Amino acid sequence: MTESFGARLRHSMDERGPLCVGIDPHASLLAEWGLNDDVAGLERFSRTVVEAMADRVAVLKPQSAFFERFGSRGVAVLERSVMEARAAGALVVMDAKRGDIGSTMAAYAESFLHKDSPLFSDALTVSPYLGYGSLSPAVALARESGSGLFVLALTSNPEGGEVQHAIRADGRNVGATMLAHLAAENEGDEPLGSFGAVVGATLGDLSTYDLSINGPLLAPGIGAQGATPADLPRVFGAAVRNVVPNVSRGVLRHGPDVVALREAASRFADEITGAVSGG
Numbered sequence: 463m464t465e466s467f468g469a470r471l472r473h474s475m476d477e478r479g480p481l482c483v484g485i486d487p488h489a490s491l492l493a494e495w496g497l498n499d500d501v502a503g504l505e506r507f508s509r510t511v512v513e514a515m516a517d518r519v520a521v522l523k524p525q526s527a528f529f530e531r532f533g534s535r536g537v538a539v540l541e542r543s544v545m546e547a548r549a550a551g552a553l554v555v556m557d558a559k560r561g562d563i564g565s566t567m568a569a570y571a572e573s574f575l576h577k578d579s580p581l582f583s584d585a586l587t588v589s590p591y592l593g594y595g596s597l598s599p600a601v602a603l604a605r606e607s608g609s610g611l612f613v614l615a616l617t618s619n620p621e622g623g624e625v626q627h628a629i630r631a632d633g634r635n636v637g638a639t640m641l642a643h644l645a646a647e648n649e650g651d652e653p654l655g656s657f658g659a660v661v662g663a664t665l666g667d668l669s670t671y672d673l674s675i676n677g678p679l680l681a682p683g684i685g686a687q688g689a690t691p692a693d694l695p696r697v698f699g700a701a702v703r704n705v706v707p708n709v710s711r712g713v714l715r716h717g718p719d720v721v722a723l724r725e726a727a728s729r730f731a732d733e734i735t736g737a738v739s740g741g
């Protein structure tokens with residue numbers, strides 16, 4: 463039987479540390495790396511990040527948008543990157559932020575979470591803003607295939623609050639409600655549930671939220687968006703042990719040199735370890 467995503471993530475975080483490096487081939491980064499803004503440039507960029515990182519970080523997170531920008535040939539690069547990253551030992555979180563009515567959500571789930579799909583990933587980011595229940599087909603397929611989900615709960619961008627801080631009829635806000643759904647999903651799972659939340663590292667003190675969802679907390683916002691590893695204990699409190707901090711541009715801007723990329727990731731990893739262990 464396939465080990466669950468949560469279990470595989472816990473082991474990988476214990477072995478390699480919690481850092482998640484993003485594969486975000488921004489046009490500006492392609493230019494900084496001396497690459498053309500075309501499919502060949504995209505492929506070289508993505509291959510370099512996979513080569514530099516996949517044998518050492520716990521998680522790689524390709525941002526699908528930057529590959530989709532190039533149409534089917536960009537998606538083919540994404541497929542190869544996912545396969546190569548997984549083959550080299552990294553877990554892949556596909557950042558595609560899918561969300562739709564349940565019947566369409568089932569097709570999105572097939573695309574990313576079915577073992578036979580060319581884009582099969584260890585986990586997928588999803589949007590619950592058509593209602594958490596609309597994600598049910600993805601939850602069901604993730605359980606079947608041993609993959610996971612990261613549900614947008616409290617995003618790192620300043621605009622997110624207008625939706626996520628909205629107060630519901632029961633007095634609870636929308637973001638807190640998503641966290642409660644995830645806690646129910648992960649109940650009893652050991653060593654860690656497979657249904658995570660996206661919670662921005664940029665958000666300051668989150669002590670009014672119950673972050674104890676028994677699942678991973680994917681925390682973007684470190685580096686280019688202004689948060690630092692030192693912020694993690696203040697933002698996440700006791701839940702910091704389950705945080706998977708994501709850094710994309712903060713690492714990628716050090717390319718294309720593989721050694722420089724590795725050194726940048728290693729600096730973030732050391733700072734994160736120091737912050738999380740109180741050192």
Ligand SMILES: O=c1ccn([C@@H]2O[C@H](COP(=O)(O)O)[C@@H](O)[C@H]2O)c(=O)[nH]1
Nearest residue numbers: 525617618619682685686687709710711
């Ligand atoms: O709330 C969210 C959810 C996802 N993201 C994604 O993470 C990376 C962050 O990139 P940086 O270069 O480190 O800022 C990017 O792919 C976003 O789409 C997020 O930032 N916030």
